[in-house]
Amino acid sequence: MSLLALRDVACWRGGRLLFESLNLTLAAGEAMLVTGPNGTGKSSLLRVAAGLLRPLAGTVEAAPCALADERPALDPELGLAKALAFWAPRSGDVPAALEATGLAALADVPVRLFSTGQLRRASLARVALSGAPLWLLDEPANGLDTGSLDLLAELIVRHLDNGGALLAASHQPLSGAAWRTLELAQ
Numbered sequence: 001m002s003l004l005a006l007r008d009v010a011c012w013r014g015g016r017l018l019f020e021s022l023n024l025t026l027a028a029g030e031a032m033l034v035t036g037p038n039g040t041g042k043s044s045l046l047r048v049a050a051g052l053l054r055p056l057a058g059t060v061e062a063a064p065c066a067l068a069d070e071r072p073a074l075d076p077e078l079g080l081a082k083a084l085a086f087w088a089p090r091s092g093d094v095p096a097a098l099e100a101t102g103l104a105a106l107a108d109v110p111v112r113l114f115s116t117g118q119l120r121r122a123s124l125a126r127v128a129l130s131g132a133p134l135w136l137l138d139e140p141a142n143g144l145d146t147g148s149l150d151l152l153a154e155l156i157v158r159h160l161d162n163g164g165a166l167l168a169a170s171h172q173p174l175s176g177a178a179w180r181t182l183e184l185a186q
């Protein structure tokens with residue numbers, strides 16, 4: 001059974017057709033990397049998969065998903081652990097997610113004080129504890145240092161081993177999976 005199925009999908013945005021006749025399926029344990037120049041629609045494709053953007057044509061079937069993009073979706077005024085708990089089906093999972101993203105020491109620090117890389121890792125922690133079988137990661141490696149890239153790869157390995165699936169958009173190669181690739185063209 002697939003966790004994501006896009007059939008004959010077309011996307012119109014910003015006054016132009018970004019892509020059309022796009023077909024893709026992701027089964028449990030599968031990961032796909034979406035590449036392509038700026039503005040070709042990688043982020044838009046993730047938003048279509050998330051159900052946040054209506055396709056111009058085609059159908060989208062997706063398992064429950066968690067999206068990490070440039071918006072952290074965490075209350076800036078709360079300490080990180082409390083902000084994450086809002087998204088956690090089981091609040092007991094928060095400490096493990098903080099550990100997995102190297103953020104345990106920042107558990108009580110308000111999210112508004114985080115650096116770019118720390119915010120990116122906080123988003124990954126949110127996705128990791130969501131319990132969602134489908135992860136949609138938009139430029140997950142942006143702003144990450146070498147150690148954090150290793151943590152990202154470990155998160156990806158564990159998610160796929162647990163039967164999850166993953167669609168990521170990235171300008172840089174990502175580790176942690178035998179990535180299938182989809183290149184969007186201008």
Ligand SMILES: Nc1ncnc2c1ncn2[C@@H]1O[C@H](COP(=O)(O)OP(=O)(O)OP(=O)(O)O)[C@@H](O)[C@H]1O
Nearest residue numbers: 013014015018036037038039040041042043044045
């Ligand atoms: N909210 C929006 N309203 C209108 N047009 C938008 C919106 N967001 C993006 N677009 C347009 O959609 C097109 C695709 O944008 P998108 O962000 O999906 O590209 P991308 O491939 O992810 O780019 P990048 O590599 O720069 O992240 C661009 O032409 C952009 O201007």
